[in-house]
Amino acid sequence: MKHTLSVLVENKPGVLARIAGLFRRRGFNIDSLAVAPTEDTRYSRMTIVVDLEGKPLEQVTKQLHKLVNVIKVSDLKPSEALERELALIKVGATTPNRAQIIEIVDIFRAKIIDVSRTTLTVEVTGTADKIDAITNLLKPFGIKEIARTGKVALTRGSKEQ
Amino acid sequence: MKLTGAAALVKTLEKEGVEVIFGIPGGATLPFYDALKDSEKIHHILMRHEQCAAHAADGYARASGKVGTCSATSGPGATNLVTGIVNAYMDSIPILAITGQVPSKVIGTDAFQEADTTGITLPAVKHSYLVTDAKEIPRIVKEAFYIALNGRPGPVVIDIPRDVLQTEIDYYYPDEVDLPGFKPTLKGHAKQIKLALKEMLNAKRPVIFAGGGIITSGASKELLEFAELMNIPVAYTLMGKGAFPEIHKLSLGMIGMHGTKCGNYAVTESDLLIGIGVRFDDRATGRLDRFAPHAKIIHIDIDPAEIGKNVPIDIPIVGDAKTILKQFLEAAKKMITKESINQKEEWHKKIKDWKKKYPLTYPQDNALRPQYVVEQIYELTKDKKTIITTGVGQNQMWAAQYYKVTKPRTFISSGGLGTMGFGLPAAIGAQVASPDSLVIDIDGDGSIQMVSQDLATAVYNNLPIKIVILNNGYLGMVRQWQQLFYKKRYMAVDLAVGTPDFVKLADAYGAVGIRVTKKKEVKSALEEAFKTPKTVLIDVWIEREENVFPMVPAGAALDEIIGGLEK
Ligand SMILES: Cc1ncc(C[n+]2csc(CCOP(=O)(O)OP(=O)(O)O)c2C)c(N)n1
Ligand SMILES: [Mg+2]
Numbered sequence: 001m002k003h004t005l006s007v008l009v010e011n012k013p014g015v016l017a018r019i020a021g022l023f024r025r026r027g028f029n030i031d032s033l034a035v036a037p038t039e040d041t042r043y044s045r046m047t048i049v050v051d052l053e054g055k056p057l058e059q060v061t062k063q064l065h066k067l068v069n070v071i072k073v074s075d076l077k078p079s080e081a082l083e084r085e086l087a088l089i090k091v092g093a094t095t096p097n098r099a100q101i102i103e104i105v106d107i108f109r110a111k112i113i114d115v116s117r118t119t120l121t122v123e124v125t126g127t128a129d130k131i132d133a134i135t136n137l138l139k140p141f142g143i144k145e146i147a148r149t150g151k152v153a154l155t156r157g158s159k160e161q
Numbered sequence: 162m163k164l165t166g167a168a169a170l171v172k173t174l175e176k177e178g179v180e181v182i183f184g185i186p187g188g189a190t191l192p193f194y195d196a197l198k199d200s201e202k203i204h205h206i207l208m209r210h211e212q213c214a215a216h217a218a219d220g221y222a223r224a225s226g227k228v229g230t231c232s233a234t235s236g237p238g239a240t241n242l243v244t245g246i247v248n249a250y251m252d253s254i255p256i257l258a259i260t261g262q263v264p265s266k267v268i269g270t271d272a273f274q275e276a277d278t279t280g281i282t283l284p285a286v287k288h289s290y291l292v293t294d295a296k297e298i299p300r301i302v303k304e305a306f307y308i309a310l311n312g313r314p315g316p317v318v319i320d321i322p323r324d325v326l327q328t329e330i331d332y333y334y335p336d337e338v339d340l341p342g343f344k345p346t347l348k349g350h351a352k353q354i355k356l357a358l359k360e361m362l363n364a365k366r367p368v369i370f371a372g373g374g375i376i377t378s379g380a381s382k383e384l385l386e387f388a389e390l391m392n393i394p395v396a397y398t399l400m401g402k403g404a405f406p407e408i409h410k411l412s413l414g415m416i417g418m419h420g421t422k423c424g425n426y427a428v429t430e431s432d433l434l435i436g437i438g439v440r441f442d443d444r445a446t447g448r449l450d451r452f453a454p455h456a457k458i459i460h461i462d463i464d465p466a467e468i469g470k471n472v473p474i475d476i477p478i479v480g481d482a483k484t485i486l487k488q489f490l491e492a493a494k495k496m497i498t499k500e501s502i503n504q505k506e507e508w509h510k511k512i513k514d515w516k517k518k519y520p521l522t523y524p525q526d527n528a529l530r531p532q533y534v535v536e537q538i539y540e541l542t543k544d545k546k547t548i549i550t551t552g553v554g555q556n557q558m559w560a561a562q563y564y565k566v567t568k569p570r571t572f573i574s575s576g577g578l579g580t581m582g583f584g585l586p587a588a589i590g591a592q593v594a595s596p597d598s599l600v601i602d603i604d605g606d607g608s609i610q611m612v613s614q615d616l617a618t619a620v621y622n623n624l625p626i627k628i629v630i631l632n633n634g635y636l637g638m639v640r641q642w643q644q645l646f647y648k649k650r651y652m653a654v655d656l657a658v659g660t661p662d663f664v665k666l667a668d669a670y671g672a673v674g675i676r677v678t679k680k681k682e683v684k685s686a687l688e689e690a691f692k693t694p695k696t697v698l699i700d701v702w703i704e705r706e707e708n709v710f711p712m713v714p715a716g717a718a719l720d721e722i723i724g725g726l727e728k
Binding site for chain 1: 182247279280284287290291293308340341343464465466469470
């Protein structure tokens with residue numbers, strides 16, 4: 001079972017190591033992790049996707065809370081959260097199939113951000129499913145390289161977290 | 162006021178009330194030791210190994226309730242502290258470890274005596290700091306004390322590069338700490354308190370299960386009052402020894418692997434278990450799916466992460482044990498009924514029967530048995546202000562079984578980590594914390610050999626600790642397991658060859674050594690030792706293959722307890 005945690009932490013050296021260390025020591029699995037400073041640079045927000053593998057979510061959140069640098073931990077339910085990932089996909093492109101690739105890019109509202117004689121690089125944002133889908137469609141053209149961020153997430157609308 | 166980082170460190174330590182530091186200096190801490198030389202408030206005790214410095218700070222903290230401070234230089238000094246830090250972490254003991262680090266500009270280059278101290282200790286500290294700016298020293302030190310002591314206590318490491326110690330700053334002392342991510346809950350939720358209390362009133366076979374958290378919180382008085390008011394018997398863990406007077410009629414004794422049969426049976430048959438400041442460790446609970454199988458479980462703990470970690474909890478209450486027991490007492494006085502007290506009578510009768518039927522016993526013959534030695538220590542010191550520390554192994558369990566503790570902070574043992582070698586340095590720390598106590602280290606011949614160099618520390622500081630070695634010439638606890646579960650195929654447990662003459666060893670260090678080889682010599686040797694105002698080592702040659710009973714085999718349930726004679 002996967003959960004998305006939004007963790008507000010103090011923006012201090014070593015905090016990432018503490019969190020990664022905690023997950024390792026307690027045997028929790030990090031699926032993906034994204035981190036950057038918030039609107040207030042004293043704090044950073046980490047979006048952590050954790051694969052519980054039968055472990056209680058409560059243990060993860062409570063152990064996180066015990067870290068002195070962790071200020072807030074929220075479990076984001078998919079229905080209440082806005083979730084996005086970003087991927088850069090470099091696909092092999094020959095003159096005959098360029099048009100087909102561009103068509104797929106358009107359908108997914110992705111962008112082409114680099115063109116070379118033999119490749120196109122596509123930037124796509126969206127849910128993990130969407131990125132999986134476009135990746136699958138581009139596969140037949142030959143994906144040379146792919147870089148994918150972890151998930152970032154916030155709660156919807158006025159609901160503060 | 163302009164001060165160097167080192168002087169600022171010393172000044173802030175003084176302001177935090179530090180009276181003693183256990184440590185060993187080195188290159189990276191030279192500036193710190195230079196500043197310490199000028200301190201009139203802080204006494205430095207030079208240990209002979211950094212592991213002992215950490216354990217001494219730990220023993221000091223357990224005996225006093227204050228933060229214990231230790232110090233080591235960068236690299237090997239710091240890595241030598243690690244066992245002591247992990248030990249303190251496992252038992253939730255507030256210690257501060259100050260370590261030197263190589264100069265900032267060479268950090269990360271594998272410089273001479275560089276070790277990644279904050280990295281190495283990361284999984285076993287409550288918090289840690291690598292100081293990069295001397296201006297931060299006062300704030301960090303103040304925070305460190307606050308964090309170590311508040312909430313669930315634990316070790317804090319401050320790692321300071323040498324150049325940071327040498328940098329001049331404008332000194333300030335912060336009035337407050339600002340830690341947005343550290344706000345322990347103290348007061349119990351009122352609704353939960355009421356709910357729990359109702360269960361306690363309705364229960365017919367309740368048991369209070371007390372842990373080290375009672376001692377940490379200073380809640381022994383409240384626990385006694387509450388247990389008596391509610392007429393509920395009290396069992397405890399090894400760490401909970403001293404939380405409740407063991408000779409009280411409501412005491413069920415220690416439970417767990419080498420607990421009393423009465424305690425283990427009572428927990429198993431209880432209909433309500435009230436855990437306070439315990440973490441349901443496997444040595445205490447035995448097989449988890451058969452732990453207190455008929456009971457609803459209430460769990461009171463300051464650390465929310467402990468609640469539900471090992472055992473599903475029916476009524477969780479997060480908060481400080483003392484505060485919550487006070488809340489319970491207040492509410493109980495209104496809600497208690499005669500009926501609620503009376504309906505527990507049958508339970509008390511049953512417990513009385515168990516106690517009578519299954520006392521802790523051992524053969525009463527002429528052999529020199531360790532249980533007898535501990536009993537004699539108890540008899541001779543029960544009316545004195547006494548602190549017991551222990552090694553790890555059989556000696557620790559005999560001490561736990563036969564020394565009846567009545568006051569908190571007087572039984573000091575390595576519970577969570579089970580660190581051989583803890584006993585002697587912990588006794589040093591405890592004696593420093595409590596100069597007027599009779600401090601007795603009940604130790605093993607194997608354990609003491611891991612730390613015997615620190616006899617020097619005890620002697621040169623004129624610490625009149627008494628070290629009683631229950632000398633079986635074995636790594637006895639391991640031998641016991643090999644005997645019981647590995648067909649007596651003894652492997653790597655015989656210490657008889659190579660063990661030093663402990664009396665001569667004591668003599669070499671300038672301590673008093675006494676050897677006891679017969680049962681009839683025990684009492685007089687102990688009396689002699691207890692009235693000698695010096696470090697005394699008593700080497701007691703006990704029955705070599707005596708075992709610790711009763712015992713719950715690993716993986717078995719508490720009521721599958723074996724051994725011990727029936728009366
Ligand atoms: C540092 C350390 N190493 C190994 C062990 C494993 N161990 C547990 S008890 C024990 C034997 C202890 O021997 P001794 O101190 O003589 O005590 P006894 O059991 O004989 O009373 C050992 C080796 C340990 N607990 N700690
Ligand atoms: Mg031994």
